[in-house]
Amino acid sequence: MGFYIFAEMSQLQKIKRKNLDLEKYSRALNYSINYRIYAEHWYLDLLTDEQWECWIYGDYEVIMPVPLQFKFGIKFVLQPIYCQQLGVFYREEISDELFREFENKLHKYRVRAYHFNEENTERYQPEGEKRVNYVLDLNRPYDETFQNYSKHRRKDIRKSERLGVIIELAKNKNSFIELFKQYYSHIKRQVSESFLIKYTEVLMNKNKLVHYDVLNQERELIASQFFLDSGNRRICIGFARNKETENHNASAFVKNHLIEELSGQEFFLDFEGSMILEVAHFMEGFSPEKRHYTSYTNFSVKFSRR
Numbered sequence: 001m002g003f004y005i006f007a008e009m010s011q012l013q014k015i016k017r018k019n020l021d022l023e024k025y026s027r028a029l030n031y032s033i034n035y036r037i038y039a040e041h042w043y044l045d046l047l048t049d050e051q052w053e054c055w056i057y058g059d060y061e062v063i064m065p066v067p068l069q070f071k072f073g074i075k076f077v078l079q080p081i082y083c084q085q086l087g088v089f090y091r092e093e094i095s096d097e098l099f100r101e102f103e104n105k106l107h108k109y110r111v112r113a114y115h116f117n118e119e120n121t122e123r124y125q126p127e128g129e130k131r132v133n134y135v136l137d138l139n140r141p142y143d144e145t146f147q148n149y150s151k152h153r154r155k156d157i158r159k160s161e162r163l164g165v166i167i168e169l170a171k172n173k174n175s176f177i178e179l180f181k182q183y184y185s186h187i188k189r190q191v192s193e194s195f196l197i198k199y200t201e202v203l204m205n206k207n208k209l210v211h212y213d214v215l216n217q218e219r220e221l222i223a224s225q226f227f228l229d230s231g232n233r234r235i236c237i238g239f240a241r242n243k244e245t246e247n248h249n250a251s252a253f254v255k256n257h258l259i260e261e262l263s264g265q266e267f268f269l270d271f272e273g274s275m276i277l278e279v280a281h282f283m284e285g286f287s288p289e290k291r292h293y294t295s296y297t298n299f300s301v302k303f304s305r306r
Contacts, residue, residue, distance in 0.1 A: 012101055016053050017045075024060035032089040034119035037208060037230035039065050039086055046202050047080035055105050057098065062090045064102045066109070076110035076299055081191055082199065082237060084133070084272050085293050087116035087126075099124045110299035121294045128296030132280065133273035135233075136288035142263035145287075146256075153252055153285035160253035164217040167257045173204060175213050176224040179240035203228070210234065212257065214241075214250045223250040227258060234258060235270040255286070 015021075022041055029039050037043055044052050048067045055064040065086055069078045079086065088094070088102045103126050106114060116126045118133060138145070146154065170176070177196055203209035207229070214223035223241035227234045239251050259269060271283040273293075 012055050012057050012105060014053055014055055014105070017050050020054060021060065025054065025063060028056075028060045028063045028091070029089055031091050033091065033093075034087075034089055034117050035231045036085055036089075036117060036233075037228055037235070038083040039063075039089060042202070042206070043083075044080075046199060047083055055102055057102075062088060062094055062098070062102075064088045064106070066106065066114070069112075074110065076112050077106070077114050078112040079115050079295075083115075084235075085115050085117040087120040087293075089117075093123065096124060099126075103127065106296065107298065111297050112299050114296050116294040116296065118291045118293050121292050126294045126296065128294040130292040131273065131275060131295050133291045133293055134271040134280075134283045134286075134288040135291055136259065136269040136271070136286055138259060138262045138267045138269060139265060140263065142260045145259060145263060148287040150285040150287070156249040156252040157256050159248050160250060163248060165222075165248075165250065165253055166215040166217075166219065167212055167254055168215070170211040170213045170224065172213070172221075173200065173211070175221055176200070176211065176226060176238065176240050179221070179224055179242060183243045184240060200226075210258070212254050214246070214254050216245070220245070222246040223254065225251070225254040230270070232266055233268045233270045234262065236272050251282070252285070259286075 020041065025041055029035060044065055044067060048069075051069065052065055052067045054066065056062065066077055067080050067083070067086070069076055088099060099120070103124075107127075115131075116128070120126055121130065136145070149157075177193065177200070180196060181193060200209060200211075204211075210227040210229060212225045212227075213221055214225070216222050221242065223239065223246050225236075226238040228237045236255065239254075241250055255269070262269075269286075269288070271286070271288060273291075274280045274283065
C-alpha cells in the first residue's frame, strides 16, 4: 500500500538518452518483474541509433523507454524491428493511476506504433490493439512437452530425425546472413544486410545470441536459427533456410532441439507470435500458451524502420 501512495505522489520525468543514468536504468530493468532484453539501453541504442528517450518515476523505480524517429522534421514514436515489446517496467506492480500517467505521456507523442508488454496488457489493459504472442513453459519433462505437440509437429520432427539432420551451435557466425542474402532478398527493405551484420555482432559480443545451424547428412548448411537470450526467455528472433534443399520443416526441428535442451528448467520459449494465420498455426503446433501484448497508434503514415 505504501508503494502505491508514494507512486501516486511522484512526478514523472522525461530523460533524454544522452542524460540517462545508465546504471540506474539497468538496475531498474534487470530487477523488473517483466524484464525484456528489448528494453536494454544498448539494445535500443543499436536499433534506434540512440534515438530514444525514457519516462521515469522517482529515482528510476519505474521506467518506460520510448523509441523515436525523425522524418521531414517530424518527431514520432515507432517500435523498432526485432523489438516486439516495450512498455512500462517495474520491480513490483504499480497502481492503475500511475500506469495511466505513463500511458498518457505516450499519447502526447505522434505514435506510429508502440507495444506494451504482456504483463502491462494483462494487468492494466492499455489502449490499443491486442496482438498475439506464444510462450511455451519449459519447466517440465521433455517427453510431456513433446506429447503435447500437434501430430503434424511431431511428424515434422521425426522426419528430420529419419533424414539424419544435424543441429549444432554455429561455427560460422555468418551462416544466417549468407542464407538471408541468397533466399530472402525480398525483405531487405525491412532490414538491410549491413544492419543485420551489425546486429548479430553486437549480440554475439554481449553473449545474448544463441545461434544454431541445421545441416544435412553431408554436413551441408540447410538452415540457421537465431534465439535471443532474454533472462528466463529464449526468443525466436530469426530463421533462414536454403529454399532449394530444405523441405522438411527444419524450423520445427531446431526449435524442438532448444526445447529438449532446456526442458526441466525455469525457462520459456518465446515464439514472438504472429498475426499471420499460417505462421500462427505453425507455432500453435507446439501447444504454447497464447498471450497478448498491446500495439498503440495515433498517427498513420508509412516510413521505413531501417
